[in-house]
Amino acid sequence: MCGIIACRTAESAADYLRIGLRRLEYRGYDSVGVAIQTATGDIARVRTIERIDTLDRLLADWSGPAFAGAGLGHTRWATHGSVTESNAHPHNDCEDRISLVHNGIIDNADTLRASLTIAGHSFDSDVDSEVLCHLIEDRLQLCGDLFEAVRLALVEVEGSWGLAVLERGTGRIVVAANRCPLLVAHTPDGAFATSDIAAIADWVDEFRVLEDGDIVDLVSPPRWSRQEGIGASLPPVHRCAWRSTDAELNGYADHMAKEIDEQAELVSGALDSYGSRIADGSLWAEYGMEPFERLHVVGCGTSLNAGRVIANLVRRLGGIPVRCSTASEVADEIAEPGTLSLAISQSGETTDVLRALETPAVCETPMLALTNSAHSALARRADAVMLCGAGPEIGVAATKTFICQIVAGTALMISALVGMGRLTRAAAVDLVDDLRYLPDRLGHAGVKAKCVVPRIAEEISSASGMIFIARGNGIPYAAEGALKVKELTYCWAEHHSAGELKHGPLALIGVGTVVIVVDNDDPRLRANIAEVQSRGGRIVSIGRYADSTVQVASIPSAPWGPIESTVPLQILARSMAMSLGRDVDKPRNLAKSVTVE
Incomplete structure (x- = not known):
């Protein structure tokens, strides 16, 4: 879901944050923002509920002091609070001394918000994440050290977090994790933290993953703590297998x-x-x-x-x-x-x-x-x-x-x-x-589907919904086909065991109702198809039979079922979505990594 990137570099942090946030787009988001230290030591905050292209333009048009090398970036997928600029990350404290980005859920946010409000703190958003910002501000006023303030604040927090905090003036960045992914890396380009290695893969060869309760100051060497006490042993080093070329289209449309x-x-x-x-x-x-x-x-x-x-x-x-x-x-x-x-x-x-x-x-x-x-x-x-x-x-x-x-x-x-x-x-x-033989059969299914499916998709894309049916080990593939149509087209799609049609779902079948059959050669399917056809339903079958709408080479007795049908089902969902003008890579309301309940 939400994505975090934080960096302390010798050059402008904006250049790194923009690239990193691009790498996080695939996770899904509905707002994006950055907080960057400027040459005067202040923190510039830029947020938008538009796409990252808009953020790029806002940064390019920035007319304030030059950006320095410390900054935070965040892509948000709304859970607590609607999609508004005030709810977008990063969040600031009352005095704009710190900026914070956060992934996760604060279970006791309402209780903390109430006590902080009584203590004189003023909130600008509806999100639970801002509570962390004011709680750290409160502890920072007492101890004067950002690292210690984060540690003391988190003792009172219940829930999950991956967070990064930037301090005005010093440019210090402290990160912490609990039941949310976060990793750190120190490179010749600078120190980085992120929720997803994709964001920093262009500059990182090795990284360490924070364990639950870890708090890290992005200095070199890093200051590392666990909630049990200062000086926790460093987690193991991992090699970065992701490269920027992995995100390139290489001639594909999507x-x-x-x-x-x-x-x-x-x-x-x-x-x-x-x-x-x-x-x-x-x-x-x-x-x-x-x-x-x-x-x-x-x-x-x-x-x-x-x-x-x-x-x-x-x-x-x-x-x-x-x-x-x-x-x-x-x-x-x-x-x-x-x-x-x-x-x-x-x-x-x-x-x-x-x-x-x-x-x-x-x-x-x-x-x-x-x-x-x-x-x-x-x-x-x-x-x-x-x-x-x-x-x-x-x-x-x-x-x-x-x-x-x-x-x-x-x-x-x-x-x-x-x-x-x-x-x-x-x-x-x-x-x-x-x-x-499976790779060859998958390739064959793809070739066949690309020849046949786009025309079918164009014809049925105006349908308000459709039903997917199968028998036995074909049922999970029907479920996945229906899920893909829902995700990409935003139209309803249900899957059923074909044997259950007569126990209710047949009431949905009328003239022109689209029924996708994942055919695993179960002879009982023939009767189920006849049931649909007798009521005027339109059959689109994926299987081995010569009369199948989309023919795939499969092994009928394979215990893993008609896996080859997956490719035509994927192409069907994509083709329908394309004909409806949907963004097949970034479906609405969906996220790649679902990190909230």
Whole structure:
């Protein structure tokens, strides 16, 4: 969601902040702002509820004192308070001595606001983040040191935060984190802090990730503290794998189109990296996890859809009971003996998933994380981590991360079943051989879809909504197809088990109603399609049959289901959105990393 960048550099901080904020655009935002120290020592604050292009113009037109080398930047996705300039970050204290940017939620904000108001503080916004600014101001008046003021203030705060504070005059920047991502790096260009490595990848080779309770003064060497006391040991150094070229379009019209086309190559690379370790059980053995008798999949949105594919495979191949839970609804569930919890999150910072880790149903079991971020909060809290290896995904609506989650999870679970004696090596070898053809089948599906789908999308884009149906292991793909249409077109789209049509959803079918069929060769689908056609519904089918609207080469018996249908479904959603004039890379109201409940 919200993005933070802070820097102390020898040159103008504005130059770094503008680039960094561009790199954070993919996370989604509805306002953007900066606070920059000027040559006179004051802090210039520039905010807008428009796009970063507007911020660039405002900075270019700046007529005040020259910008110095210390500054903060922030992209906000509104949660507390409406989208207004006064609610945009950075926030200032009463005397404009400090500016602050914040990600997260302050649970006791109302109580703190009331006590600070009584103490004489005046608030300019409706957001919980401004409370931090005045609380730090209050402590700064007592102790006179920004670092100590931040530490003392946070003792009273309940909730989550990734924050950065800039002090007028000194240009000092202090950052802190608790249950929100934040990392720091010191380079020849200067000292940086950010919630997302993408923001500073142009200048950084190595970085450190703050742990919960960490407070850091961006001096060199850094002054590092944890809430337990000054002088905490530094977290380990990580290498930066993101490069600015990852955010380039390379001739594509948008990132979504580029990332759809990357899927086949990514799957091929992943399978090459796993090699023979899938079929002999050694891939699973590397994670050091105990055998399990049940599997509990926890996730949200696209990640949960991927988890359902993995769950179906484990149930079918291993005969293991599985349960799939929406992360935000796990609180009342009960832990079962012999369970492995599989928590899935693209960013590894999804708050609903992180909160689920604290519930008995998950925290009382061994927990394996499947994520695209090795340094995320989810990865740090898990007993073991499987990386999906999708690389940077700029488009807000997940595409390649869905496929990569499925492939990574499938490889690991096949290996686990072999290691636990629930699947023979010979059977695993056959499955891996089938997986080896997947890149070609994904490429074939893309070629076919690009020829057929745009015309269909143009014809059905005026529909007020549509229904996606499937059977068995095709249902998670129908769910993902419906989700993509909702995300990108802003039209309603529902998915149903085809067998449930007669139990209610048929009431929605009339003349011209669009019904997308994800066909996994289940013979029962033919009767369901006839039900729709007899009521005048328009069928768009994706499958192997010659009469399918979009033909894909698939393996009907594959335990991972009709994964090839994913590509036409993605292209359908993108094509419909394009015909409606939507921004496919930045859908409204959505964020790449959902860091609030």
